[in-house]
Amino acid sequence: MQPTHLRINLDRLLDRIDTLAGIGAIDGGGVCRLALSEQDRLGRDWVCGWMRDLGLQVSVDGIGNVVGVRAGQQPGPPVMTGSHIDTVATGGRYDGNLGVLAGLEVIETLNDAQVSTQKPLAVGFFSNEEGVRFAPDMMGSAVHQGHLELHEMLAVVGVDGATLGDELKRIGYAGETSTGDKRADCFVELHVEQGPLLEAENQQIGAVEKVQGISWMEYRLRGTANHAGTTPMALRNDAAYVAAAIAVEARRIASHLGGDQVATVGVLALNPGLVNVIAKEALVTVDLRNTDDDKLSESEQQMADFVATTCQAEGVHCESRSLVRLQPVLFDPELVSLIEETAQSMDFSVKRMPSGAGHDAQMFAANCPTAMIFVPSRGGISHNVAEYTAPEQVRAGADVLLQVLLAKAEGVAIRGSTR
Numbered sequence: 001m002q003p004t005h006l007r008i009n010l011d012r013l014l015d016r017i018d019t020l021a022g023i024g025a026i027d028g029g030g031v032c033r034l035a036l037s038e039q040d041r042l043g044r045d046w047v048c049g050w051m052r053d054l055g056l057q058v059s060v061d062g063i064g065n066v067v068g069v070r071a072g073q074q075p076g077p078p079v080m081t082g083s084h085i086d087t088v089a090t091g092g093r094y095d096g097n098l099g100v101l102a103g104l105e106v107i108e109t110l111n112d113a114q115v116s117t118q119k120p121l122a123v124g125f126f127s128n129e130e131g132v133r134f135a136p137d138m139m140g141s142a143v144h145q146g147h148l149e150l151h152e153m154l155a156v157v158g159v160d161g162a163t164l165g166d167e168l169k170r171i172g173y174a175g176e177t178s179t180g181d182k183r184a185d186c187f188v189e190l191h192v193e194q195g196p197l198l199e200a201e202n203q204q205i206g207a208v209e210k211v212q213g214i215s216w217m218e219y220r221l222r223g224t225a226n227h228a229g230t231t232p233m234a235l236r237n238d239a240a241y242v243a244a245a246i247a248v249e250a251r252r253i254a255s256h257l258g259g260d261q262v263a264t265v266g267v268l269a270l271n272p273g274l275v276n277v278i279a280k281e282a283l284v285t286v287d288l289r290n291t292d293d294d295k296l297s298e299s300e301q302q303m304a305d306f307v308a309t310t311c312q313a314e315g316v317h318c319e320s321r322s323l324v325r326l327q328p329v330l331f332d333p334e335l336v337s338l339i340e341e342t343a344q345s346m347d348f349s350v351k352r353m354p355s356g357a358g359h360d361a362q363m364f365a366a367n368c369p370t371a372m373i374f375v376p377s378r379g380g381i382s383h384n385v386a387e388y389t390a391p392e393q394v395r396a397g398a399d400v401l402l403q404v405l406l407a408k409a410e411g412v413a414i415r416g417s418t419r
């Protein structure tokens with residue numbers, strides 16, 4: 001009989017969130033814990049310590065994914081939850097971290113209540129979900145689920161010139177466990193929405209049905225450095241002009257396509273970046289996303305055509321490369337319904353919705369039933385130190401996660417247990 005009355009211990013979960021947020025803490029209450037950095041190592045050490053304290057069997061795989069397993073009464077692939085603990089450089093304390101720590105809270109709640117499960121349970125954190133130091137994003141979970149080759153990812157060179165495999169060894173998380181053998185019965189990830197919908201509609205829980213497609217392009221533009229005062233406009237090869245035009249075109253494409261289309265120029269770096277020197281070089285990234293893959297492809301084509309035409313007209317050389325290209329992903333309808341029904345059974349308001357952000361869960365969706373639980377982000381803010389989710393919203397998400405995992409793992413109270 002599933003102990004449907006069981007609830008998490010909110011204070012314990014909030015304490016862990018605060019403790020982990022202290023590793024890589026930056027002004028404004030945010031976190032900078034870039035993948036495979038010293039802060040990431042410290043964060044990993046803390047979470048692995050908590051996993052071991054909870055009696056989990058901890059394994060580290062070849063790309064540093066860490067999975068803690070709680071044995072079930074039967075062997076077999078675990079019912080899995082988790083997320084990531086790496087952050088963007090200006091990150092918040094909930095993005096990724098909430099999903100991992102809520103998973104640990106579920107384990108501790110079951111331990112306290114002496115509840116066992118038929119199927120094993122597992123909590124994981126996956127390397128380099130953000131992809132801001134080493135592209136692509138969701139790298140660790142993609143390797144874990146067999147979508148990317150381990151040896152290729154170990155050779156990736158980051159924006160700071162470091163090689164991923166070297167950094168993994170340096171922080172002591174180049175593990176022995178094999179990757180790519182798809183070890184999950186199902187996967188449920190709790191995550192902050194990172195957008196405005198739940199708050200705007202005053203909904204407590206999001207039952208996430210899909211993740212939009214993602215395209216990241218990098219353009220390295222090379223013009224001619226020259227004097228800002230003496231060079232006639234017609235004789236310029238101005239890399240900064242092309243870079244700025246790309247940013248304007250990204251906004252035009254999003255407006256023109258409308259619907260779910262979004263477009264972002266996140267990196268725009270000029271060299272030499274001096275007030276009276278026409279830029280010699282520019283580095284530009286373009287992040288395009290859409291829930292509809294045909295529209296996403298159309299936005300990519302429009303951008304590619306624009307870059308080619310503008311570079312030619314300005315006499316600027318362009319080297320472009322794709323950093324990420326992920327199709328939209330649909331989650332498992334039954335699991336989405338279970339999340340929705342579980343939330344409703346707890347009297348939470350719940351909304352079916354897409355995810356605008358990429359998540360580790362999308363890497364599991366092809367291999368096992370997968371879905372996500374969202375909780376609101378205040379003001380829809382994320383990838384920003386002001387990212388915030390209220391304690392009662394954290395509780396709601398973690399309690400829904402607890403009961404969904406219990407249902408999937410067939411949890412039963414041990415006779416005579418206290419709760």
Ligand code: HGY
Pocket residue numbers: 129130131137138356357358359
């Ligand atoms: O880019 C994303 O959507 C995620 O934060 N990695």
Ligand code: MN
Pocket residue numbers: 084095096129191358359
């Ligand atoms: Mn995330």
Ligand code: MN
Pocket residue numbers: 088095130383
């Ligand atoms: Mn993120």
